[in-house]
Amino acid sequence: MISFPELQPSARVLLGPGPSNVHPRVMKAMLSPVVGHLDPDFVRVMEDIKKLLRIVFQTDNEITFPVSGTGSAGMETALANLIEDDDEVIVGVNGAFGERLADAAHRLGAKVCRVDAEWGRIVEPDRLEAALRQARRPKLLAVVQAETSTGVYQPVEELGVMAHRYGALVLMDAVTSLGCVPVEIDRWQIDACYSCSQKGIGAPPGLAPVTFSERAMQTIRARKRKCRSWYFDLSMIERYWGPDRLYHHTAPISMNYAIYEALRIIVEEGLEARFKRHAANAAALQAGIVAMGLELAAQPGHRLPQLAAVRVPDGIDDARLRGELLRTFNLEIGAGLGPLKGKIWRIGLMGESSRRENVMLVLNALEAALSAQGMEIARGAALMAADKTYNNAR
Amino acid sequence: MISFPELQPSARVLLGPGPSNVHPRVMKAMLSPVVGHLDPDFVRVMEDIKKLLRIVFQTDNEITFPVSGTGSAGMETALANLIEDDDEVIVGVNGAFGERLADAAHRLGAKVCRVDAEWGRIVEPDRLEAALRQARRPKLLAVVQAETSTGVYQPVEELGVMAHRYGALVLMDAVTSLGCVPVEIDRWQIDACYSCSQKGIGAPPGLAPVTFSERAMQTIRARKRKCRSWYFDLSMIERYWGPDRLYHHTAPISMNYAIYEALRIIVEEGLEARFKRHAANAAALQAGIVAMGLELAAQPGHRLPQLAAVRVPDGIDDARLRGELLRTFNLEIGAGLGPLKGKIWRIGLMGESSRRENVMLVLNALEAALSAQGMEIARGAALMAADKTYNNAR
Numbered sequence: 138m139i140s141f142p143e144l145q146p147s148a149r150v151l152l153g154p155g156p157s158n159v160h161p162r163v164m165k166a167m168l169s170p171v172v173g174h175l176d177p178d179f180v181r182v183m184e185d186i187k188k189l190l191r192i193v194f195q196t197d198n199e200i201t202f203p204v205s206g207t208g209s210a211g212m213e214t215a216l217a218n219l220i221e222d223d224d225e226v227i228v229g230v231n232g233a234f235g236e237r238l239a240d241a242a243h244r245l246g247a248k249v250c251r252v253d254a255e256w257g258r259i260v261e262p263d264r265l266e267a268a269l270r271q272a273r274r275p276k277l278l279a280v281v282q283a284e285t286s287t288g289v290y291q292p293v294e295e296l297g298v299m300a301h302r303y304g305a306l307v308l309m310d311a312v313t314s315l316g317c318v319p320v321e322i323d324r325w326q327i328d329a330c331y332s333c334s335q336k337g338i339g340a341p342p343g344l345a346p347v348t349f350s351e352r353a354m355q356t357i358r359a360r361k362r363k364c365r366s367w368y369f370d371l372s373m374i375e376r377y378w379g380p381d382r383l384y385h386h387t388a389p390i391s392m393n394y395a396i397y398e399a400l401r402i403i404v405e406e407g408l409e410a411r412f413k414r415h416a417a418n419a420a421a422l423q424a425g426i427v428a429m430g431l432e433l434a435a436q437p438g439h440r441l442p443q444l445a446a447v448r449v450p451d452g453i454d455d456a457r458l459r460g461e462l463l464r465t466f467n468l469e470i471g472a473g474l475g476p477l478k479g480k481i482w483r484i485g486l487m488g489e490s491s492r493r494e495n496v497m498l499v500l501n502a503l504e505a506a507l508s509a510q511g512m513e514i515a516r517g518a519a520l521m522a523a524d525k526t527y528n529n530a531r
Numbered sequence: 532m533i534s535f536p537e538l539q540p541s542a543r544v545l546l547g548p549g550p551s552n553v554h555p556r557v558m559k560a561m562l563s564p565v566v567g568h569l570d571p572d573f574v575r576v577m578e579d580i581k582k583l584l585r586i587v588f589q590t591d592n593e594i595t596f597p598v599s600g601t602g603s604a605g606m607e608t609a610l611a612n613l614i615e616d617d618d619e620v621i622v623g624v625n626g627a628f629g630e631r632l633a634d635a636a637h638r639l640g641a642k643v644c645r646v647d648a649e650w651g652r653i654v655e656p657d658r659l660e661a662a663l664r665q666a667r668r669p670k671l672l673a674v675v676q677a678e679t680s681t682g683v684y685q686p687v688e689e690l691g692v693m694a695h696r697y698g699a700l701v702l703m704d705a706v707t708s709l710g711c712v713p714v715e716i717d718r719w720q721i722d723a724c725y726s727c728s729q730k731g732i733g734a735p736p737g738l739a740p741v742t743f744s745e746r747a748m749q750t751i752r753a754r755k756r757k758c759r760s761w762y763f764d765l766s767m768i769e770r771y772w773g774p775d776r777l778y779h780h781t782a783p784i785s786m787n788y789a790i791y792e793a794l795r796i797i798v799e800e801g802l803e804a805r806f807k808r809h810a811a812n813a814a815a816l817q818a819g820i821v822a823m824g825l826e827l828a829a830q831p832g833h834r835l836p837q838l839a840a841v842r843v844p845d846g847i848d849d850a851r852l853r854g855e856l857l858r859t860f861n862l863e864i865g866a867g868l869g870p871l872k873g874k875i876w877r878i879g880l881m882g883e884s885s886r887r888e889n890v891m892l893v894l895n896a897l898e899a900a901l902s903a904q905g906m907e908i909a910r911g912a913a914l915m916a917a918d919k920t921y922n923n924a925r
Binding site: 188245394395 | 539579583607757761781783792863
C-alpha cells in the first residue's frame with residue numbers, strides 16, 4: 138500500500154516569471170463555499186469580474202471575461218476563434234511566446250508569416266508593417282507585449298492603427314503585462330488580448346482573462362466554419378457569460394472567487410499607483426543588479442519593469458545557483474528558456490511579489506550565492522544602489 | 532465609482548449534476564502556499580496525483596494526469612489528440628454529452644457517424660457494433676458512461692473488446708461516473724477516458740483527469756499532422772507531466788492541491804466502500820422519490836445511482852420549484868437540458884454530497900415545495916420509504 142502524505146509545500150518567495158505570490162485575501166476568497174455555475178450568487182460574481190476586468194484592461198469591450206484555463210488557454214481562445222483555414226496571420230517572433238503564437242496559429246490552419254527578431258530585442262514595427270503590406274489579405278497581426286522569455290517590452294501602442302490600415306485585426310499577448318504596466322486596449326485599438334491570473338493580477342494560476350473588440354466579435358460571428366475548438370468556442374461561451382446564462386461548461390468556481398478578490402485589490406490600489414510601484418521596485422532591482430557587476434540582457438530602452446533578464450556570469454553554474462536560492466532562501470527565480478537556457482536568469486517582480494523587501498532579499502541572496510561560487514563581489518554595493526534609486530525616486 | 536462587495540456566496544447543499552460539495556480538508560489544501568510549476572515540492576505532488584488517479588481509474592496507464600481545464604477540456608484533449616482529418620469516429624448519442632462529443636469531433640475534422648438513441652435510454656451495444664462493421668476504417672468509438680443529461684448508465688464493459696475487433700480505439704466520457712461507480716479502464720480495455728474534478732472526485736471544478744492507454748499513445752505519436760490544439764497537445768504536455776519536466780503551460784497549482792487531497796480522501800475511504808455508499812444513498816433517494824408519487828425518467832435497469840432524473844409532474848412550475856428549494860433550503864437540484872428542459876429534475880448524490888442527511892433533506896424539501904404548489908402528497912411517505920431501504924440494505 139502506497140501512502141500519500143499530507144500536503145506541505147514550502148512557503149516560497151516567488152520572483153520568477155510567474156506564478157507570483159498571492160495575497161492572503163485572495164487565498165481566503167478561494168475558501169468561499171462552492172456554489173453551482175448557474176447559482177444567482179455566482180452570476181453576480183461573474184458580472185462583477187467582467188466589470189473589474191474591463192477596468193484593468195482599460196476597455197469597454199462587452200466580451201471581457203476569464204477563460205477556464207491558464208494563460209495559454211487565452212491564447213488558444215483568441216486564435217481558434219479568429220482564425221479560419223488559410224487565413225494570413227503575421228506574428229512577431231522575438232522569444233518563446235512569439236514562437237508559441239506562431240505554432241498555435243499554424244496548427245489552426247493559418248498561413249503564418251513570421252517576422253523574426255533576435256531574442257532579447259524588439260520586433261521593429263516597420264518590419265511588421267512591411268509584412269502587412271506584402272500580405273495579400275492579412276487577417277491578423279499577433280504580438281507579445283511583454284516577452285516573458287527575454288524581458289523585452291514590445292512597443293504596441295501604434296499597432297492597432299497600423300493593422301487596421303491594412304484591414305487586419307491585432308491580437309496582443311498580455312500574459313506578463315496585465316496588472317504590471319499599462320494595457321490600454323481601447324486607446325491602442327487592440328482587437329483581442331489575453332492574459333493570466335497568476336502574474337500581475339496576483340491570483341493563483343488557472344484562469345486566462347481575455348477581451349475582444351466589437352470588430353473582432355463581428356469577424357468571429359461571420360465565420361464560415363465553426364470554431365475548431367468546442368471548449369474555447371466564444372459563440373457558446375459568450376452565451377454563458379452573457380445574459381442568456383446558457384450552460385456551456387462548468388466554470389472553475391473557486392478560481393473565479395480568487396480572481397475576483399485579486400481584481401478588487403488592484404482597483405483599491407489603483408492602476409496608476411500599481412504601475413508606479415512596479416516601476417520603482419524594478420528600477421531599484423536593476424540598479425542593484427548592475428552595481429553587483431551583472432548585466433541586463435534585454436535591449437536597452439525596451440526592458441520590462443516587471444521581469445529582468447540577467448546574464449549568467451561566466452564560470453557560474455546556473456542550475457546550482459537557482460537550487461541554492463531555493464534551498465537556502467526559499468526564493469524562486471526563473472531559468473532561461475530554449476536558446477537562453479543556462480544563459481540568463483529571469484527575475485520577476487509582479488503583482489504581490491513586487492515589494493521592496495523582495496528586492497532586498499533577491500539582491501542579497503544573489504550576492505551570497507555568487508560569492509559562494511567564487512565570484513568576486515563587493516558585498517553591499519547592490520543594496521546601496523537599490524536604496525539610492527528608491528531615495529532618488531521620492 | 533462602482534464598488535465591489537466582499538464575496539459572500541451562500542453555503543448551498545449541492546445536489547445537482549455538479550459541482551458537488553467539497554470536503555473541508557480539500558478547501559484547506561487549496562490554501563497551501565502557491566509554488567512554481569517546476570518547484571520540486573510541486574513535482575512531488577504531481578507524481579502522487581498521477582499515482583492516485585491510476586488507483587481511481589483502475590489503470591496502469593503511464594499517461595494519467597489532470598488536464599488544466601474543466602471536464603470538457605478533458606473531452607477536447609482526447610478528441611484533439613486522437614482525431615486527424617477525415618478519421619471515422621462513431622459516437623453514441625443519447626443525451627447532451629453524446630451530442631457534445633459528436634459536435635467536438637466534427638469540428639476537429641472527423642467524419643462523425645452518430646448512433647442515436649432516445650434521450651433517457653441506452654445506446655444498444657449491437658447498434659454500435661453495426662456502425663463499427665459498416666465503417667470503412669473506424670478510428671474511434673466514443674461513448675458516455677454516465678449521461679448526465681438523462682441519468683442513464685450506458686453499458687460499457689464490453690465495448691473495448693468489441694471496438695478492438697474492428698481496429699478502433701474506445702473513448703469514454705466518465706465525467707459523472709469517476710468516483711461514484713466503477714470505472715475500470717484496464718479491465719474494460721478503454722483507450723482514453725476523461726472526467727472532472729467536481730463531481731465524484733469531490734474537489735472544486737477546474738481540472739479534468741484523463742488517462743490514455745499505450746495503444747492510444749502509439750496512435751497519437753504516429754500522427755501525420757500536429758494536434759490542432761497547442762494547449763491540449765499531449766506530446767508536449769506529457770513532457771511536463773513526465774520525467775522531462777519541460778515547461779509547457781503553468782499548471783493550476785491550487786487546483787492540483789485540491790484534487791490531491793480529494794483523491795487522498797477517496798483512497799482512504801476505499802473504492803468499494805465509496806461505490807457502496809453511492810449505491811445505498813441512491814437506492815434510498817429513488818425509493819423516496821417513487822413513494823412520493825414522482826416518476827424516474829431513465830430507462831429501468833440502466834439508471835445511474837449518482838444522478839436521478841425525476842419527471843416534473845403535470846401542473847408543477849419547474850423553475851419556481853427549484854428557486855424555492857434554493858431560497859428556502861439553500862438546496863440546489865439540476866434542471867433539464869435541451870429537449871428535457873422543464874420536463875425533468877436532476878438530483879445528484881455525488882462524492883461528498885452523497886450522504887444520508889442530504890437524502891433526507893431533498894426528499895423533505897421536495898415534499899414541502901410540491902405541496903406548496905398544490906400537489907397532493909402523503910407527507911412523510913418518502914422518508915419512510917428511504918429509511919426502509921437503508922434498513923433493508925443492512
